[in-house]
Amino acid sequence: MKRRLLLSLPLVGFIGLAIFLYMGLSMDPFGRDSARLSDAFPSFELSTLDDPDRRVDESLFEGEVTLVNVWGEWCPTCKQEMPQLLDLADRGIRLVGINYKDTRDKGREFLDEFGNPFEVNIFDPEGDLGFELGVYGAPETFLVDADGIIRYHHTGYIKPEDVRDTILPEVEKWQ
Template sequence: MAKLSPLMILPPVIFAGLAVLFYVGMLRENPDELPSALEGKSAPAVQVTQLGDKKLFNDSDLRDGEVKLVNYWASWCAPCRVEHPNLEELAAQGVTIYGVNYKDKPAKALKFLNDLGDPYTAIGADSGGRMALDWGVYGVPETYVIDGKGKIILRFAGPITDRVMQNQILPAIEKAR
């Protein structure tokens, strides 16, 4: 009888492993939704630097007893421009929004806000992407709903559209209250 080589067993084992991963991925309620390991946990530390003369926020601002959003954005991000009017609408409704300018040039970020408006209560720059890495950011825009104790209630990856605002962001804000 021929002896089985480990190289002959390896391809079926790899195939079976991949099949299990794909099957588990299909079981998710919304396969387009990116999972977040941080929902329900305390928000990671705030590590931002000053952006122009804009008011800077810090870690204690996330734990001040009030519900707020943390929005990662950049001037070079086309979807960030799409969501911007909805952020302004949320700010006009009294929602506190902290902005994290992600891997951007300060002059371009400030021009973006000057041209489109500034919905942020306070803002900071994450030029190296360190804070974004700690928060599990996949890309911009990305928005987190944070309760008054600093716990992440919702993470939404992608632009906040009218539908997202009505069906996900506003209900998460209510839940956080």
């Protein structure tokens, strides 16, 4: 009996490994956590999309839970995502946009066409602020708490059901 058990060990090991690797197959490589979670929002000084003379910095995030959405006119998914962002803004959540690697004209056109849920848009034409945030594509969305700490990160498209299932619970959690 003992010998049987011993002999079955390799099989058990193999099955364990197979299950482990099989689970890896269905993992989303973009589902990984942002390296910036629990970090303070990186310091920056940039102008806003509306007003080249208005400078904003990280103090923008003090005092209120804010959703920060990284978008660009060149990004088709960002257009699809706008209804969800407008919905979030309607629910009273404060949204700040980062207009990422874009031009002022195109960025403004985008907002005229698809609506503007953002209290303010940070104009980041070189993508420097995006780089500091570890952004590797748009759209990306960060939740920043009232102390300016990054608490949640969503990579890619926010689906209509994501608003209810993940974004709203996270906002409530940190409010």
